[in-house]
Amino acid sequence: MPSLTSCEAKSRYNVIYVEDRAADFPVTRTILQKNSGATVIRIRNYKDVFSRPRQNTIFQKQNPSLILAVKTEPYLYPGPDVCQNFGFDAFYYSNFLLNCPFDCEYCYLGGMYNSAITVAFVNIEDFRSSILDASQKHERMLLALSYDTDLAAFDGVYSYTNEISGWLREMPSLSVEIRTKSANIGLIRNLPPSASLVFAFSLSPQSVIDRYERHTPGLESRIRAVEAAIDIGHPVRLCFDPVFTAAEFQADYDLFFETILHRIPAEKIRDVSYGFFRMNDSFFKRIAKNRPNSMLYLDEYEITDHVVSVRSDLRESVAARHLEKIFAHIPKERVFVL
Numbered sequence: 001m002p003s004l005t006s007c008e009a010k011s012r013y014n015v016i017y018v019e020d021r022a023a024d025f026p027v028t029r030t031i032l033q034k035n036s037g038a039t040v041i042r043i044r045n046y047k048d049v050f051s052r053p054r055q056n057t058i059f060q061k062q063n064p065s066l067i068l069a070v071k072t073e074p075y076l077y078p079g080p081d082v083c084q085n086f087g088f089d090a091f092y093y094s095n096f097l098l099n100c101p102f103d104c105e106y107c108y109l110g111g112m113y114n115s116a117i118t119v120a121f122v123n124i125e126d127f128r129s130s131i132l133d134a135s136q137k138h139e140r141m142l143l144a145l146s147y148d149t150d151l152a153a154f155d156g157v158y159s160y161t162n163e164i165s166g167w168l169r170e171m172p173s174l175s176v177e178i179r180t181k182s183a184n185i186g187l188i189r190n191l192p193p194s195a196s197l198v199f200a201f202s203l204s205p206q207s208v209i210d211r212y213e214r215h216t217p218g219l220e221s222r223i224r225a226v227e228a229a230i231d232i233g234h235p236v237r238l239c240f241d242p243v244f245t246a247a248e249f250q251a252d253y254d255l256f257f258e259t260i261l262h263r264i265p266a267e268k269i270r271d272v273s274y275g276f277f278r279m280n281d282s283f284f285k286r287i288a289k290n291r292p293n294s295m296l297y298l299d300e301y302e303i304t305d306h307v308v309s310v311r312s313d314l315r316e317s318v319a320a321r322h323l324e325k326i327f328a329h330i331p332k333e334r335v336f337v338l
């Protein structure tokens with residue numbers, strides 16, 4: 001299994017496809033300079049590679065390639081109902097990347113795309129002006145930056161987070177969330193703390209990480225990253241999502257919540273999100289076909305309004321047990337349960 005270092009390394013990609021129109025962008029030049037050993041292949045349009053049928057996504061995850069492309073509109077999408085809006089009146093997400101350096105078994109991306117190749121969009125000025133326009137129309141706007149990826153895990157290749165952090169000064173109504181499983185303390189130290197930039201750390205028991213979150217840092221590294229972010233003064237969100245209800249994990253969850261909530265001072269945590277594994281039913285069926293040996297996709301679920309989710313009786317009993325522990329440390333109004 002590749003280590004965290006290899007996932008976030010500067011030269012992780014052996015092959016980099018470059019769209020003709022992306023070739024002259026500064027982001028492209030920076031990434032190619034950092035990956036000078038990669039084979040570079042020019043392409044007409046990223047979809048010629050990314051969207052072609054019958055790709056072996058498991059192989060692609062083991063042998064990662066990168067596509068540098070120019071995105072066309074839209075640059076912002078409305079946040080979906082299955083995600084928390086944390087009380088903001090406008091909630092959007094943005095895709096600077098398609099796909100993710102990590103490889104979580106429960107991730108819906110495997111059901112969404114034909115390909116596991118990462119696409120990085122290089123026309124960041126178009127994103128900036130679209131985000132600026134939207135932010136001027138709302139009093140309080142939340143932008144999720146890691147909705148379809150883990151942007152912080154890509155930081156060693158190109159620091160979109162650094163670019164976006166610089167935009168916050170001209171967009172006072174904007175708050176951004178960098179949700180991550182990464183333990184990139186360099187990034188945490190580099191970004192100036194701002195009330196408008198929240199680091200949202202996804203945390204799970206080590207047994208869940210080992211089972212489902214391939215290529216991600218271990219729990220201890222993530223806790224250290226949380227501690228570093230708090231020390232530096234970044235607003236910090238803890239994300240216990242997705243939670244799994246299998247009986248074999250429950251003792252680990254008990255110990256996990258006790259450890260996290262004793263080790264990380266509650267008053268330093270802005271808020272907490274908590275939710276169970278859930279997925280659009282068509283993505284679920286597609287991933288189940290591609291991962292025939294995954295026990296996760298062989299389990300029994302409920303389907304409501306095309307969303308596959310854990311049975312409601314299990315959700316209630318497991319959530320009651322976990323939330324009791326969380327509420328003992330964090331006031332209910334700072335805990336968002338989905």
Ligand code: SF4
Nearest residue numbers: 100102103104107149
């Ligand atoms: S870190 Fe998030 S986006 Fe990346 S593979 Fe895991 S669940 Fe998917």
